[in-house]
Amino acid sequence: MKINNFLPRKMLNRNIKNQNNIKKSFNRLSTGKRINSASDDSAGLSISQRKKGQLNGIGQAQKNIQDGISLLQTAEGGLKEINSSLQRMRELSVQAANDTLTDKDREGLQNEFSQLKNNILTIAKETSFNGKNLLNKNHKLQNVTSPNEISDNKLNDSPPDLKWEKHLPSDVSINSIELTNDGDYIVGGNSGGWKFRDSNSWLAKINQNGELVWEKDLDRFDDYNRINDISKLDQDKYVAIAESNNDRSSTIAYIFDSKGNILESSDLYHATNDVLYSIESKGDSFVGSGTQISSLVIEQFDSDLESEKRAYKTHDYIGSYYGYDIQTLDNGGYMVVGEESFTNDPNKGFAMKFDEELNSEPLWEVKMEEEAFTSVKQTNSGDYLALGQKGLYKIDSNGENINIINDNINYNVDTRDFTGDTIRKTDDGNFLIGASEKMHKVDNNGDIIWEKEMPSGENLVRGLQQTNENEYISIQKRNSIAKFSHTEETTEPDEPDDKNKKKYEDLVIQTGPNSGDNFNISLERISTKTLNINDTSIETQEKANLAIEDIDNAINLVNSERANVGSQVNALEHTNNNLYNYQSNISDSLSQIEDADIADEIMNLTKEQIIQESNISALLNLKNINDQVLEIINYSNNQH
Template sequence: MIINHNLMANNALRNMNINSNNAANAMQKLSSGLRINSAADDAAGLAISEKMRGQINGLNQASSNAQDGISLVQTAEGALNETTSILQRMRTLSVQSSNDTATDDDRKAMQTEVGQLKSEIDRIANTTQFNTKTLLNGNLAAGTVAQGTKLASVNTTIGATATGGDAVGFDSYSFSSDMTLSTNLGDITIAKGNYTESDLATAITNAAKAAGGKTTLAVTFASNILTVTDGAGVGTALSINSGAVTVSANDTALNDYVNGGISAGTVDNTNAAANADQGKNALEVKSGSDTLTVSTGNVAAQTVNVADGVYSGAQLAKAINTGIANNAQLKGNATATFNAATNKLTMASTDDSSITVKDDGASTLSQTAGYTTSADLTATDTTTALLTNLEDGDKNVFGLKAGSVITINGNINGSAVTPKTLTVTDTSTVADLAQSVASALNLATSSVSIDAKEGTINIVGQDGTANAISDVKLTADDGTADKNPLTLFNNKFSSMNETQQAQDTHVDSSLVFQIGANEGQTMKVDINKMDVEALSLSSVDISTQQGAETATSVIDNATAAVSSERAKLGAFQNRLEHTINNLGTSSENLTSAESRIRDVDMAAEMSEYSKNNILSQAAQAMLAQANTQPQQVLQLLR
């Protein structure tokens, strides 16, 4: 037995300390609720847990960010809702002003309200803010890089009409119903539709061949002259009959006749229906080739003078009557009448005697009951239409006169071009306007075209950012010192429909919402400029009946633009709401995973604590017993 070292006591003490430490650790876990209270508890688990906590906190903040984003979007959309209400009121006023029960003073009062409404649209655009950020002034617009250029005008009929008229020279022809030609091969039919001179010649050729004509047959049609040949140059393959007149191959005396391009002795289309589009078709008179002579039973052939220009059917009849009235021999002996319902122009003598109508060098048709031609063969020569005769699809004249000044503005690669002006003369044509637009935009003349059927100006440029054309605007004034604007023209040309490839080039100012826990997990939200200029409302003027009518379509376009922007903002809001739902789910699942790593299992840890506590008490008892062992040595020393 030894007394210097009480090994049993040391062993009991060691175990007691272990048990006490284990019990203390268990008590710490039970009191904190955490399995990992320090890195020593689980070094790897602590690292994983802290990374998860970072993700969870990031997801929770991203959800909050998305909520803030929704609030911003709702602010912008709410402001645009009021802009829509303003536009609806403006449209109501324009429709009210269009009604001729309103006086000029009434319209001026309505325009005063429109002016205030436009100012309010600007105020909303420039003052709507969220956390000091202005939302609708273009500061938050998306960046764009133009890759091409193509612009189209809106609601503009270029192939308009003038005053007066005679024989016509056309670039294109149209039939409102199938046309029948009486030929030596029998009746042949040309399908209704639109034709160029070349297309019409081809259609006649194919129809004649199908009816039994020679395979070498060829019909050509150029400069309003029809020529028929076969491969050998002998004109026996086809003849086209009209009444008592027969026109055979190689007969070049076939200039177009009045009202719609019916060629005397060329086309028998008495079975064709009237053309419902007569008011939109232009008839062109060319000096030198179109001279009308009229004779009756009482009057020898007289020349009826009609000025060069582009005319409708009604204006053609009016011009012919003016020419007859100015002729001393014909005055009171002949009359031209245009029937809009049937689209036919009739010429008759007042004494019902035979009347002869002749185009210089052409065949002659005589009719005792008067000369009548159908207007089914019609056309529009858009390049030679006079600017002073332009009108919209509702026949409202644009108001361009000699001395009017058209100003052309636009951007190339985001920079404004030097404005180009065109001073209108009595002879200025659509082709002159196209050339001026091309010049202003540094384009070839061929890059600017007129589509009479659609009533549009099309501008096509080169690909690439450096050549990007945008914000093209045409405005006109009366050319006086006051520069009084031509409201109808300006309304029609106040905005151009840009294609996707022809947007402005500018820096991206979109908002970036952090909607994820990590770098790059963002969402862009852009809000376009929504002021009067951006909505092309600057030229809206309802102080006149004509201006009010055209303003309605301009306001409709603006309303559509605002509605489109609101729809985009609504889509952003919906996306953010889905984002919030997803962030919540991710945060919940990560929290669950982190809890399993970091949180203590209270039941298991309580069992562990109870075990260690009991062991600690047992160790204390054994330590007491071990401490009594040295007392036994005293018995040996007695």
């Protein structure tokens, strides 16, 4: 007798399949997606992933376009300011063309005219986006994606050209130079020559064209007087230290502004043979190094010329210390270099490091036989470059080693005519060194990048400064001041020919999700040379008339470039609008593939749940039938 079969097993398998369908429906309803795994729709999954890649690419392309628009707006802002300068230059040209003016009158107009030309160059060179110069440099082919990618903008590594040289009166000697907020120069030294009861401490302001703005002889304290060093304090204030000498020496300090007004002065020591040779500002205070009788002195003063703290290094033998230069260190403390003199033995050059509190004993010191150090600067690695009579030295950060690294760079003078302003750190992290008759640019290892001989056969650089990225100013013994510049011919690359112009000038914006979806930004190079006003002047009535036409042409060129920039901004905005349409259509298409039909899934879920309940009920009924059959069989057996 057959009392069972495979019907329950079949119904159980059907129930498992039904549960899987319910699980899949629940998954689709919870995620809202029709495709949650490759098994749901392998072909649809592949298509949807490609479309997602397109959407992600579109999103980044929209950011790229906004970067490109920002770049163009930055360029347009620079062009707007250049146009303002040109408009003012035209106004000056019209004024200078009036024959009621004399050529002397036109000199003042020419000064402003020249400043405006320099301003055009400055704007063109400094208008940049993300480190990329926009108006004054050819661009290599590259993508603009985000402001995190910054390109290098190095200083020109070829020697600068002499821009101008000026000689002050023969009885003037310049010892120090400092930059002003308006781009001019404060210089200090002495007038009247270094003669008994004739020399005066002397200050002057020189403009960017080398012309004297003002000069001032300071009160004579003793028989010999001269400014040793100048440093800039906060705001528009400067401090100068002067040496006053007859049978003794003392240090006079002056606080003054850029107009030459003496705000405060003081004899710092009121005592015997005390001289500061070098100072360095620290906000409103300053620190100086020099000699006091025979000891090395390092002292910090506040803005009222009151002493805040000092250190003395006493000489152990018959002789004296002379602190020719001091540097405030980034990590705290001070580095002082100079000369240790002896009555009967050769002199020694020394370098000493003092702590921030100026305790009298240095943290360490090194010395070099038959030498004198005149200037010092800390390198990027924490070591020190020191200039001596025999060469350029490198001192390690802990003072354990000192080595001459370049004997071609030296301050070889026979007299104590030293100055601490002959090593300056440049904007690109290298160093400018004035050594004897040459100016050098060296790297942190002392290797020469370029060198430039001083004009007029001057054999002693007494101070120098970097005025901006491509210009330097130097003072030479005794009364010469010279300006050097990486001129446009030196710093600007040659104009590319028409065939290669786009290759080297265009910036490429990735404006779509696919390769080749590019937009080329083309910007013309702007400078006084490309605007054809490099040699334009208004020094005479005839030149002023010509200048009007030249500037009109330059204004037309700038306005044309502004229109070019504006049209490219509009083009990028249209491209961006098109991307929004593309993005919307791709999103709709992706939704049709990926998104679940909620109503359909609810209906499927309800259907599967009903089927599941029917299967469970049928299984239970089959179990009851089997139980009834067994009962009948058992009852029958019991009757027999």
